[in-house]
Amino acid sequence: MKIALPTSTDAVHAGSREDRPDHTLAPSIAQTASYTFADSADLERYLAGDDPNPERQEYGRYGNPTVREVEQRIAALDGAEDALLFGSGMAAITTAVLAFVKSGEHVILFRDAYRRTRQFITTNLARLGVEHTLVETSDLDAFERAITPKTRLAITEFPTNPYLRCVDLWKFAAICREARVKSLVDATFSTPYNAQPLAQGVDVVIHSATKYLSGHNDVLGGSVAGSALLISLVRELRDVLGGICDPHAAALIGRGMKTLALRVERQNATGLAVARALEVQQGVDRVYYPGLPSHPDHASARSQLRGGGGVVSFVVHGGREGARRVVDAFRLATIAPSLGGVESLVEQPSLMSYSELSPEELAEHGIVPGLIRLSVGIEETEDVLADVKQAIAALHV
Numbered sequence: 001m002k003i004a005l006p007t008s009t010d011a012v013h014a015g016s017r018e019d020r021p022d023h024t025l026a027p028s029i030a031q032t033a034s035y036t037f038a039d040s041a042d043l044e045r046y047l048a049g050d051d052p053n054p055e056r057q058e059y060g061r062y063g064n065p066t067v068r069e070v071e072q073r074i075a076a077l078d079g080a081e082d083a084l085l086f087g088s089g090m091a092a093i094t095t096a097v098l099a100f101v102k103s104g105e106h107v108i109l110f111r112d113a114y115r116r117t118r119q120f121i122t123t124n125l126a127r128l129g130v131e132h133t134l135v136e137t138s139d140l141d142a143f144e145r146a147i148t149p150k151t152r153l154a155i156t157e158f159p160t161n162p163y164l165r166c167v168d169l170w171k172f173a174a175i176c177r178e179a180r181v182k183s184l185v186d187a188t189f190s191t192p193y194n195a196q197p198l199a200q201g202v203d204v205v206i207h208s209a210t211k212y213l214s215g216h217n218d219v220l221g222g223s224v225a226g227s228a229l230l231i232s233l234v235r236e237l238r239d240v241l242g243g244i245c246d247p248h249a250a251a252l253i254g255r256g257m258k259t260l261a262l263r264v265e266r267q268n269a270t271g272l273a274v275a276r277a278l279e280v281q282q283g284v285d286r287v288y289y290p291g292l293p294s295h296p297d298h299a300s301a302r303s304q305l306r307g308g309g310g311v312v313s314f315v316v317h318g319g320r321e322g323a324r325r326v327v328d329a330f331r332l333a334t335i336a337p338s339l340g341g342v343e344s345l346v347e348q349p350s351l352m353s354y355s356e357l358s359p360e361e362l363a364e365h366g367i368v369p370g371l372i373r374l375s376v377g378i379e380e381t382e383d384v385l386a387d388v389k390q391a392i393a394a395l396h397v
C-alpha cells in the first residue's frame, strides 16, 4: 500500500491561518496568560461555545492562537483531524497515556523505547495501578500474546531508539483494532516527512518537537495528533495537568517546521551515506540503520519510510573505551544528547542516555558498551563523512 507523504510546500503552508490580525505575514506571538471579555453577555456567549472569536480561550492554560496555528500545521502534516502542542515530548506522552488508561487497565510497550517513556510506564503509571507488559521490539507475535482483556493501549516508537527497529505499523494497527486496544506511535525519529502512521491505521501519533520538528536544538516541545474525539480527551487532561506549550516556544517550533522537509531530506541522504561508509570501515563491528539491507527491519522500513532518517547507531571495537576514543575524536559533531537538529551530535548511549543502568540492566536492554549514536545534522554530507572517518581512525592510534 502506498502512503501519501507531505511535501516541502505542505511544511511551509499547511495549516497556516489566513486571517491573522493586522495581516502580518509571520504569525505574531500572542504572549498572554489570559483573555478578556467585553461584558457578561460576551462571557456567556463564550461559555455557551458560541464565541465569534474562535481563537479566544478563557485562560492561557487552555489554549493560545500562536500555539493553535502550530497545532493545525502538525495536524495537517500528520494527516490528523486535530493535534495538541505541549511543553515537551514527555508532557505530550504522559498526558496522552494518562488520558487513555485508568487503574486496573493494562498497557503494552515495545522494549526498545525512550528511557523516560519506559520509566513512566513501568514506575509512575504502575504506582497508579495501571499494569504493563514490555515486549521485544518488533515482535508482533509476542505483542499479540501479551494482549489481555484489560489491555487498553499499545505504544511503540517508529523507528525505535537506539536500534532503529521498524515494526510493521499496518499489522500493529490491525492487531490493536481487532483487540479494541488504542495504538500510539512515538514517531519522533521518522517525522511526518518520512512516515504517516495515522494513514497506516494507528490511532495516535506523538512527536518530541524538540527534535526534528523544531530542528534547531533550541526549544523543547511535543505533539499529540489523532481523531477529534481522542484529541478532545487529551485536551481535557492538558487543561488540568497544564503541559501546554509556551507561545514563544510554539513560534520557534512553527518556524523550524517550515524547513522540515529540506532538513530531513538532507539528513536522510547523509544518514544513508554515513551508514554505508561505516559498514565497510575497519574497527566497526555493526551498523544499525534502517536504510541498510543488513538492518533486520530493512524490508519493513522500505515499505513504510521515505528515508532512513538522521540517526545512525554503530558498535566499535574495544567496548566502552573504544567508543570513548571515537566519540572524543569527533570534531564537527558535538557530544550531546538529543537528535534531529541542524548540528550533528554524537553520544555513547551506555554513558549518556542510560547512565543510571547497571551493566546487567544495560545488557538486558541490549545497550552494548561499544555503541555510539550519531545524529547527523544538515552540514555537507562530505564534511560529516570526513568527520566520521577521522573519528574512527582514532581507534587505531
Ligand SMILES: *Cc1c(COP(=O)(O)O)cnc(C)c1O
Pocket: 088, 089, 090, 091, 114, 117, 157, 161, 186, 188, 189, 208, 209, 210, 211, 220, 221, 222
Ligand atoms: C526526546 C524524545 C522524547 C522526549 O521528548 P522531550 O521533548 O525531550 O521531552 C520522547 N521520545 C523520543 C523518541 C525522543 O527521542
